[in-house]
Amino acid sequence: MIRNYFTIAWRNFARNKSYSAINIGGLAVGMTVAMLIGLWIFDELSFNKYHHNYSRIARVVQQQTLDGKIHTGNNVPAPLYKELQTSHEADFDRIVITSWLQRHVLAHNGSSFTKPGNFMSAGAAEMLSLKIISGSTSGLKDPATILLSESTAKAIFKHVNPVDKMMKINKELDVKVVGVYQDIPYSSEFNELAFIAPFELYVSSTEWVKNAVANGEWDNSSFQILVQLSEHSDIAAISQKIRNIKLEKAGREDQKFESHILLHPMSRWHLHSEWMDGENIGGRIQFLWLFGIIGAFVLLLACINFMNLSTARSEKRMKEVGIRKAVGSVRLQLISQFFAESFLVVLIAFCISLVLAMLVLPSFNELADKQMHIPWRDPIFLLSGITFAVMTGFIAGSYPAFYLSSFQPVKALKGKWTPMGIGATLPRKVLVVLQFTVSITLIIGTVVVYKQIVYAKSRPIGYNREGLVTMLVNGPEIHRHFDAVTDDLEKVGAVISMAESATPPTEVYSANVGFNWKGKDPGLNSEFATIGISHDFGRTVGWDFVAGRDFSKTLSSDSAGFVLNEAAIKFMELGTQNLNDVLGETVSWDGRPFKIIGVIKDMIMESPYEPVKKSVYFILPRDGRFITARLHPSANVGSALKNIEAVFKKYSPNSPFNYQFVDQEYALKFAAEERVSKLAAVFTGLAIFISCLGLFGMASFMAEQRTKELGIRKVLGASVANLWQLLSGDFVMLVAVSCMLAVPIAWYMMDRWLEKYTYHTQISWWIFAVASLGTLAITILTVSYQAIRAALLDPVRSLRSD
Template identity: 55%
Template structure:
């Protein structure tokens, strides 16, 4: 029986090649899109599950009140680790002090690389289940040891065994390689970590850690914990929430530091906080794309249902004959279900091929390393369940509808589809285009928000600005000579030193006082250390006063404020005013327009620039616009290699670094627009099939109208108007839905665009144009046919 069902199903598919192609093609594309989204969601939900103790790991974080706002920080003071071990040991299995994302030069022989790594206390290896390929779990007990990722070990030593080899860090310290670990996967928080060294090494090496006057004041470290097996994250958070508050001085206590544990399960998907509460994060994109995936699959299923029911008249006689010779209602349902499942099975096979072909492009688009989980039973269980569900959803309505025909009416020729039979199909078309138009509107809104933030004045000139990280301070020692040589090459027009990159704020302080400050006001203000020519190099815009200058010996005790800092301090005439920092006086010599260093979607934070030539982490250079970037960089490299041969030449274009601030939104925009295009394609595929069916169904009517004098334009209008009406109805439904969701999405940004009326009009007109283009081919083809042939068919 099943074999007979499949044979009939195959004959039906081959007999109607166009409709079969549309059905299988539409379902395959819909299933492929849903599968890609499913793999993306799986990768997002799997983030950090690489670590064995995933469900018991947490990061110690804090809420502080800064100038009336509750802000959430990941960094904490380092004495906190010992305090937690000493007084709350029963709640934690491990407490690990860490310094993350530190750039160091690793060198062995002629091989040298600038790499980012982390400094952990030894138990961090066990907490994060670092998979050791060489060495043991106690490999960090020696303060002069280091373990390397597999990729870095190969880069440094090739095929030679790296164990017990001595390498140099920053050309100053010798460390012994005591282990090699498997590279962290891309969907791990530590995916950029290429080496791990003991925290004791960091403590011993960097003098500023040992000389901090008040260790509880410096929020510069990370603390990771593995809670005890019987401990609850929320209960432990309540226990430790006031630990820091009890240790800081009365001034810092005004900031009301409140500690809490952020479970590893929330690091990636629930990383956003507002006013001391978690407000989600990437989890919203999980829901967003999951909904898109479900709707794209629904669109493909709608095509199947629409085309199956639309062609019901063609199969009415088949159903009548089968019933007349004894086919039971259940047998007919089984027959149509078998056709549905055959189409779905073929579509599923094609979808796997499509996914495999598209994965390289999709991974590049989504910045992922996703693969099809061929060996994972859950993948096949999901795939089969997915196919069965799709087969049932796509085949139920056609099976029940077609099997309900009465054989007497069909065989006597009195069977009629009925004037209301097309209503379900029209409703499904409206649903399809409602989803498609909503996606179009959403894509445009996301794109406009990105462009709105990108077009925001950033306060300095990024073109030709190059950032050069300095792990070794040799360039700093010879800075004046290096500067002179670079000017002579003609490669640059300006150069300076700074304590951090222009696109980030690395340091802040709450120890500032200024005239008229409220004694109860406590504000933590970002601070940037600069050398001479910083303003000239980045091209900031001076609003009042002047820049730092060698002509003024007092500039070592001067500061420059941005507009937000002036507003915060309430200084009406700031030039010449004295502010104190740790009781030391500094004179305000200038005010610059706001420079965006944090998120481009937020208000610019108050910032103070001080003259500081000792704290140098980066060198900024402005490339000569009359010289090509490649030639300029080549000349800069030659000079840098001459005075700092121990550090590999590394640079970043500041405009590219700034563009990374839009990374998540750009990625989501690209994915959303891709899925929107595919959703429209699937909808148009079904529309094309329906238009073809309608034109075929009205062949005689078209012939008669042509004989009576109807023009091609008249007939095109006749065949297109119903579809135009359906799309317009879809537009009316999609508009409030899209506005509600996109308005909610925009609210998370302080600096955001509006939702203009033209977005909806453009989306509606776009959908209408696509509809007309899709329908017009079949409409014009039918209208141009010879009426003699259509009227002689019987």
């Protein structure tokens, strides 16, 4: 019997090729979208699960009250590491203190590479479940050692086994390679970790780190701590136990910040990384919900097409149902028959969707910044695929099966049963309205996201990023000959200015408290971004001064000078009448007095969607890790970079030359939103395509059904325009209703989305108008082909059978 069901289904498809193509094509596209989004969601949910101890690893975070708000960060003081080891040893299997991920120069036999890595204490490799290819992790107990990732080992040592070979870090630290670990996959927080060196080496080689550890500096939160909880430990209970450690140990001055310590589990790092006023409010999890809903709706649109076309063609199946019921078929058998047809459509569509997913996955990976693949051998994937196909078949086939099997046999055989009237057409109209409501909502959402990106990009950034290049410098040679390097580059016309800084122009690495000024509220706890620079930094990046001047090499007093941004001046409530009044005012930092020599417009160094941090710029007392150069406007960029590399190699021959364009680094700040915008645009386009595909099929069927009516109307004098209006009017009305429903839904959703940005655009009325009118235009174009084709048909041919 089942074979018979599928035989009849196949004959129906073969007899109605165009409708079958629309059904199968729409479902295939919808299932492809759902499959890609499903792979993306699975990848997001499995992030960091590469590490075997995933469920028991946590990051120690610190919450401090600053400017009346609770700020949460991953930065903690070094003495906390020893305190956790001493007082809470039973709560943890492993405790690891680590530096921040930074790029360092790794050198061996004259060749050098810049790679990102961490200095981490013992137990890090075991905590992160590193898969050792050669050597062992036990060698890290010696401070002068290093672990390399497989790709880093191959880059430096080629095909030679690097274990027990010597190399240098930043040209100064001699270390022995004790092990090579398999590259950490892309779906891990630590995927960039190219090497691990002992934290003890970091302490012994870096003066400020040595002081922070040796002196027990609780006020220096410049480190990270990772913990692996012991078996059956409760993370909430342990967070409560360690909550007041810093309050109890820190000095009175630091206690006013009400610092609290807690644990943030690895399972929440990726999807729940955002904090607000001490609460973990979410993060990327919102994207999972967003694209999950989009995928479900796109698939639903394809299912709606199937339902609409199946029920609209009910007259074609009327006599078949009547005969089958007359010869004894019960309704359950007919329902099974129609379900068999839907499952056959879904099966063909599913096979096509697998091929489509495989073809577009590389492009989708690039767009979504992923490295996903289709896990053909994974039984869970196969089972999920079968379940997915069955559920789709059931959703798509349920309404047609119950609807078509409800025909009364006597009326059907007499031809008196016709699926007309509001009861027959209303469900189809509701489904069409639902389709276009979803599509219009997606269009509005995509436009709002794009408008938000454009709005943030057009925000004044406070400096000129065009022609700026930033170079990471590890090693003392360039700093030692900085003036000579600058002179050489200016002589060859490569640059017009160069400067050093502790951070690149697009990042803030340091923030400090301990600032006091005239009129400050004694109870106010404030944190300022602190950016150390050399004298020519402002001239190089193109600061825009609103008062005062830049740092001068000829004035030794400028070493005790500050340049503040407008955000800092406004927060301090200085110069409310005239900004020039703040010049010469004293601001003390940890008791040391500094004079304000200049005020600049806010320079966006972090998120362009958030207010600029109140910032303090001061002269670096030591070498900066970054050099920023402004290329000569008339120089060819490629030639200028070659000249810079040649001069750098002249003074530091064994150092790799690494550079980033500041405008490209700044553009990366929009990457997440632009990815969302592009993905939303693609999915929106596919949703509209599926909706229009169904609309085209419906218009084709309606024109076929009304062929004789159109012939009569034409004989009686109706024009082509009249007939076009007759056939198109119903569809236009349905889409107009969709517009009225979609506008308030989209406004509510996008208004909520924009709320998470402090600096955001407004939802303009024209967005709704463009989306609505655009959808109406697409509807008219889609329907017009069939409407005009039917209206132009010769009435003699239309009425020939009568």
